[in-house]
Amino acid sequence: MKYFRLFANCKIVRGAKRSTLCDLYKGRIKIIPTLLDEVLCKLQEATITDTKIHFESAYDEGIDLYLNDLISDDWGFYTEEPHLFPDMSLEFHSHSLILNSILDWDDNSDYDFSESLRELEELGCENIQIRYYGQDVDVFGHRLISMLKNHNFTYVEFYFREISLHNKDLIGEFINSFLIQKFVVFDCEKTEEMISKEDSNKNLLAQIVYTKSSLSEESCGVIDSKWFYANINFYTEGIDHNTCLNRKVSVSREGFLKNCPSMKNSYGHRSKLSFKELINMEQFNRYWSISKSKVSTCRDCEFRLVCPDCRVFIQDEKDIFSKPAKCKYDPYTSTWS
């Protein structure tokens, strides 16, 4: 008896009008019609022959064509022993009390930056974004190099204005010390480009993004298909959690603790409140469990498990479960406006 199986890492997400196949290993997203989604779901429990009978043999030829296409494009395979291919676990696991953080800084900031890095590392934070808004990134950058040398963050992004960079060797110094994986140089006068720095074995050392865009607390939260992310961690986290704010902490330039820098309300000043105290505040962590399946419109969107969320710029400020305001996709018509 012949069965068809999707690879365990290829997941179907049904939307209001169509569905997606998300390949969580290869990072691919394929849009499929709802009918194929229904056929694939039936095939997970029945043979190909029984599936065709279930659909009253109305789609026999189409089913064969679709399955052959899916196999040639590496989404699935035929087997006579489906029990040998169990589903993968979709549980999200992380021992980190903080998953990611944003630290903002300008020339007037005076909270304890070094102590903030120390506590973030102690709480297991691996991903950190540092955004410098001041006039002289050379001075701050050299301070940052010596501070980061004492830590082992897995992924660090560093943002600063083009005009604040006087010593062009600064980025090279960071790259040579393996301290930062991504630089975003914003407010660029002319350039709009991305440069990848590799070592002699073609291993990626860092990415440098030059953009004419400005960085501000208002510029965040844009939802675009170029930010869709088909990845096991992102997907599994998004089933029950908010993929932007879950276990995220941020410190504003003035030193106030927030879920993210764009939020209006803060929970206190860094000089008075530790990150550990912050993440135990019920008010603070109320956003963590707002998964896309709880957000209006998004819950019906076929991209909900690969799409980042925003809980600051939302359509209805009074409804924390309303759709991100900066999303132009309508899952009920499958169109981007």
Ligand code: SF4
């Ligand atoms: S409707 Fe929601 S899930 Fe769909 S693309 Fe927009 S923000 Fe993402």
Ligand code: SF4
């Ligand atoms: S919640 Fe919105 S504004 Fe805040 S970091 Fe996420 S995307 Fe940006």
